[in-house]
Amino acid sequence: MAARGCLLAICISRVLISSRGVFLEPDQKVSVPIGWIQVGRVSASDQILLTFALKQQNTDKLQELLEQVSDPHSLQYGKYLSLDQLSSLIQPSEETLKIVWTWLRNHGVQNCSTVQTSDFLKCFMSASTAEKLLTGSKFNRFTDGHRTLIRSLAKYEIPEEVAKHVDFVGGVHRFPSKNTVISKAWKTSRHRIAGFHLGVTPAVVRKRYNLTASDVGSYENNSQAVAQFLEQYFHQMDLTVFMQLFGRSFVHHTKVDKVIGCQRGIKAGLEASLDVEYIMSTGGNIATWVFSNGGRHESQEPFLEWMTLLSNMSAIPWVHSISYGDDEDSLSMAYMKRINIEFMKAGVRGLTLLFASGDDGAGCREVRKGVNTFDPNFPASSPYVTTVGGTSFKNPFQITAEVTDYISGGGFSNVFRMPNYQLSNQLVTGLIFVLLKDVAVKSYLKRMKSLPPASYYNVNGRAYPDVAALSDNYWIVNNLIPIPWISGTSASTPVFSGILALINDRRFQKGLPALGFVNPLLYSLQGNGTSGAFFDVTTGCHLGCLDEKTEGQGFCASPSWDPVTGWGTPNYPELLKALLLGKVDDP
Template sequence: MAPRPGRVTPVPPGWTHAGRISPGHDLQLTFALRQRGTARLAQLVHAVSDPRSPRYGQHLSLEQLRDLIRPSSATLMTVLKWLQGHGVENCSSVTTLDFLECRMPASTAERLLPGAEFHRYVKGQRSLVRSPLPYAVPEELAEHVDFVGGLHRFPAERTAVSRAWARDAEPGRRRGGGAAFHLGVMPSVLRKRYNMTGGDVGLLPNNSQACAQFLEQYFHQADLAEFMQLFGSSFAHRSRVDRVVGHQGTGKAGLEASLDVEYIMSSGANISTWVFSNAGRHESQEPFLAWLLLLSNMSSLPWVHSVSYGDDEDSLSLAYLERVNVEFMKAAARGLTVLFASGDDGAGCRRVSGGNHTFRPSFPASR
């Protein structure tokens, strides 16, 4: 057996163990199949991105990308035979053929991946199924599978946005004896900071952008329209998202989702905007991985993607990091630009008990 990955992320604070799940509990696992042509892909990304290269701007279609990096026939046959040998038939692939999403009972998953043991964890109203133990794959599979998603990673947590500025802005409040003030950053503030005038808006019909939301963070079209009515009077803008990919909930709008949508449409004003909503509604699903699969399965996508999501880099396996980096190269080869927030805490810090504190980079912003 070949162990995968080498270490397991500890259960994050706030999550409570609620016991082992039943053998028949339905799981959804993602198998990242070994790709071909990744060295060639890296060279091609540099070529199409370098203005000095004769290949500059000659991006690949999704089908051309598939032909470059699709797993070998041996990999596809070996993995499918392994899954079918354990009775796993409910699988779907992506256009690039390098991911498989499969559903199976927990008992089947534990036989398929020796060492794995699936338990339920809860935090407030949220519930997840993860394995606290490392898994292994047969030696003959090690060269064909990069990693299996849906076992170990807990969703990244966002720090609550501080509202200290709102308290400071209350009438009569002073700081240091000076006049009252607040630190609200409205679209006009950002546009002024970046020297954008009323004419700096999208004008070409093929301009397009998107943001990605995770963990049942939703926006509301009505909130967006009201926001633009309040803050968009000085520039041409759109007041509706053109397309939502995924599940869009009807409950209370999320602060994170609203912030992302309203400000990308204020800075990238008058540009067609999509929202990718990756709720992570299945207990064993990893929403960030689900978003990457969407990119590998859609031939027509917005050109710019803004993502406010990240994990502590030291919590991730090397196999996962390397594979996600290849996913970003796939996007770049198609001409997509992907921007990641650097996090709420700057460089971040890992506090070591009784020792020296160290920097803690956030992935994927650290790439």
């Protein structure tokens, strides 16, 4: 022990004298996003909140464990970790903690807090201290007309010996995403002009996906949640009025059970109202939480704030619906890789995270003048979340078959490779493995006669979405006013989330574990030819680049899986039957 302590002291002393700096996020974009303007430098005494993502231990074991607890053929399936067990597995080493704390204290930083997993440090300090700590940073104040933020447009360095122990520093560069729900009654598209539509209500959603009046939650300890960002608040009275208007055909809770954060907004946001009202419509009678991450401090990163909350709560809802995303190319590799680890941490605890696929189709990014490529969305492109695309009714006046919603996000990650559960039915061996080898993504790429040019996407990347639900022309109640024609995958995500929370409810009643990270199970079932669990969406394409090569079109739907609607939309009774499984025996 004495020798180890001596070595550690030597390492710490090197931190004190080291002058060589390392850029932690050299690839992070630092331009000012559209809609934000710089209003001036912060004063030296202004307080800044920085979040230090500390290097974790055993991340390879964490990934292996996630695969085991999510694999329905594994003896470890559903054997999730408690937060204490997770902390013991991944918490930073003693060396990491001592070196980072010494570095901070040597700069006079004392006002810090951590989380139970010990892998995040949130520290308040003056702007002048922050700029000394993060060499090269220059903090300025920015506004979008409603909110102000403190960010640096100059990249930062930290001492080489400290950099070995930190993944990234939050609160420096990233501007929050401004994803919003849209109304096709107010907004036109070159593809379609919104006209009269009867609209989607809870009754329509429940009828389309075969939810009966008795399909509501009843298990006492079940729960579901939505996460809100950027001053998106819901109003309890909106939910009351909404359920009075649209919730008479099923049993439901009359209020949100718990709010984590602050609900201080005078006006409710469309996004917040939509999320809460529809997760509580498909996940009827299930306890619902709202995580309200408003960015209450100017240097806070709301999405990162939500992620750290998950690392600090032992009792937490099983299913989470999140309508949030950024372009992959706008984020640093270090940031995305670490966020993926946070998703794995949630998965090994049995949490199901569902993210909206986005509302820009395949997206489009100009690589250089005259050369474009599709622009994937993150976290939608993460291999460790379930991503939800969007659909529309083929006939707007009937509850009938669905087609692709042209705004539905989807495609292939440029950063993350295609996971095993998409490559093949990797859980089956022998001859059957050979026969089922290309059941998902590769099969789509082989059978489609018309695909975008290969230069527009990464054929080996994680493909998304995984599933879909209606995303077009919803009714909500917002600030006590019924509003029609609200659209976006921000609608389909809480709908699908509520359905999975309802399936969890039935699993709990049978003594089965939570679904957890559900993708391996979904792909395994579909690869084995499980029929009827999804309504296969085979018609329609989504948006691409407005250029001569793609003419505004991205990918198109097809039988089985496709990168617009995934496996399709849920047929609740059959999906329930398929997912009411414990351990699955190999054929």
